[in-house]
Amino acid sequence: MITPIIMAGGAGSRLWPLSRELYPKQFLTVTGEQSMLQQTVVRLSSIEHSPSVLICNEEHRFIAAEQLRLGGYQHGGIILEPVGRxxxxxxxxxxxxxxxxxxxGEEPILLVLAADHVIENVxxxxxxxxxxxxxAQKGKLVTFGIVPTAPETGYGYIKSGEQNGDAFSVSEFVEKPDLATAEKYLENGSYYWNSGMFLFxxxxxxxxxxxFSPEMLTICQKAIASNSTDMEFIRVDKTIxxxxxxxSIDYAVMEKSKDVVVVPMDAGWSDVGSFSALWDVSEKDGNNNAIQGDVITDNSTNNYIYAExxxxxxxxxxxxxxxxxxxxILVADKNKVQDVKNIVNQLKASERSECKLHREVYRPWGKYDSIDTGKRDHVKRITVKPGGKLSIQKHHHRAEHWIVVSGTASVLNGDETTLVTENQSIYIPLGNIHALENPGKIPxxxxxVQTGSYLGEDDIVRFEDKYGRV
Structure with a gap:
């Protein structure tokens, strides 16, 4: 039985400002009506398989779980990497x-996929x-080679060797080439783009x-032997x-093993690694513009324009x-989009929040949108999903004033619990232990409105949390 393994790591820095460190591209909806992660799961619907296993960074766990829940997709667990390796x-x-x-007696066969790929021909x-x-059933390690459609310099290549039915032996793995070399690969006909998808x-x-990497195997065995289960999350031992x-799997195994074969795939594949790649897979208007959102153009051609x-x-x-x-706001030459990561590096060096977070931030209980910030005040729009509850907490440096716009809030404020409904408000003094819950059926x-001398998100002392964040 095939077990899909969906890797949902990575930062997608070349798609900034859409992609951020804490909300990377695999969770974005950039083509169609589903996120790239959700599209990856849906793509498997006609393949007989056991529930998919997701691998993601611990900081992304609630986003991944919520997107799977919203789609109604069953899964076999979410393995959390405490650090990227x-x-x-x-x-x-x-x-x-x-x-x-x-x-x-069962031999699980893993179909390893990335959560941030677009495949047009399912x-x-x-x-x-x-x-x-x-x-794969015969013990081969299969990698999928994408039939190239252009002399692409942003992908690694696989050179195929002797053919055996629907597969080829692998002559060599090749690093990302320059344009002249990529043109030779395309003309040669025996080179494929390295998709990063596998079956074995x-x-x-x-x-x-x-x-080939015995130390790596031993450490992984020890780390997962000490795993703990937290809701649907599988945590491995961080210290180990x-x-x-x-x-990478290519360097550690695929380039060294004698049992690797490549199966060609011509499926309209893209790893959407840049805005030019995103433009390639997007629908265009009559002037070859890819447009999303509230956009008006005049005498404009060949652009990618996104308005949130x-x-x-x-x-x-x-x-x-x-x-x-x-x-x-990003404005870039479409031929220079590989350099967007340089902007991200500058943001990191300046310790600016825009490299990590969107203004709208998702939490396991819902989301908040930072509407306005002053020296001693911060205004947010908070959305709590039905049944969602913020942790029982307190702040050392700020007080909070909550105004309910719609729905009903159950508010713990010190020793009292109060229901606050539409057009009502409640004040949380500095230092008061408090919690917010949505007991209703609608968001x-x-x-x-926060006021105080320090308004950072790290001014939170949690006492109890239903999502395991204490």
């Missing part, structure tokens, strides 16, 4: 978990997986990992896992990327 250890954790959870994707399955028996991957080597919450207008521009979010919408 690249793809080889992440897949090792999933493989060990799959083997440990398998029935006696049927072609399914066909390639079907062709690869017989090779969990036991075979672990066997090869133990052969921190000592794990940082390496304001009107964006253009006159006489060509080949630009224009992205407006609630707290940032609770409220305005929070």
């Amino acid at each position: 690249n793809t080889a250890p992440a897949i090792a954790l999933a493989a060990i978990q799959a083997v440990n959870n398998s029935e006696e 049927k072609a994707f399914e066909d390639s997986v079907s062709k690869a399955l017989s090779f 028996k969990a036991s075979r991957y672990l066997e090869e990992l133990g052969k 896992f921190e000592s794990c080597p940082d390496d 919450n304001q009107l964006v207008t253009t006159v006489g521009v060509d080949n630009l990327v224009i992205v407006q979010t609630k707290d940032a 609770l919408e409220m305005i929070e």
Whole structure:
């Protein structure tokens, strides 16, 4: 039985300001009506498989779980990486978990996918997986090679060797080439883009990992042996896992193993690694503009224009990327979008919050939008989903005033619990232990006004939390 392993790590810095460190691109809805993670899960619907296992950063756990819940998708657990150690250890954790959870005599076959890829032709994707399955069952490590459509310099390549049915032996893995080399690869016809998708028996991957990276395998085995379960989350031992080597599956296993084969895939694939790639896979208007949101153009061509919450207008521009979010605006030459990460690096160096957070921040209980900030005041719009509850907490440096816009709030304020409904308000003095809960059936919408000498998010002392954040 195939067990999909969906890797939902990564920061997607080249898609800033849409993608942020704490809300990266795999959770964005950039094509269609579902996030890229949700599209990855839906793509598996016609393939017979056991529940998918998700691997993500601990800081992203509630976003991932909520997106799966909203889609109604069943899953086999969410493995949390306490620190990033690249793809080889992440897949090792999933493989060990799959083997440990398998029935006696069962050989789980892992379909390793990234959560941030776009695949336009799902049927072609399914066909390639079907062709690869017989090779995986025979103990081969299958990698999927994307049939190239252009001399792309942003991808690594796989050079195919001798053909064996629907698969080829792998002659070599090649790093990202310059343009002239990429053009030669395209003309040659035996080179494929390296998709980062794989199919193999969990036991075979672990066997090869133990052969070529025994230290990594040992550390992963020890880390997941000490795992703890927190709701749907599987936590590995942080102290042990921190000592794990940082390496990709290509370097650790695929480039060294003699049992690797490549199965071609021609499915309209993109890793959406830049705004130019996002423009490629987006619908265009009559002037070849990809537009999302409230946008008006005049004599403008070949642009990617995204407006989150304001009107964006253009006159006489060509080949630009224009992205407006609630707290940032990006204007870039579409030929220079690989350098957007340089802006992110500058933001990090300046310790600006825009590299990590959107103005609208998601929490397990709902979300908040930072509407306005002054030296001693901060205004938020807070949305608490039905049944959601903020932690029992207190603040050392700020007081809070809550005004309910719609719905009903159950508010613990010191020793008293009060129901606060639409058009009512309540004051939380500095230092008071308090909590906010939505006991109703509709979302609770409220305005929070914070006042005090320090208004940082780290001024929270939690005493109790239903989401395990204490």
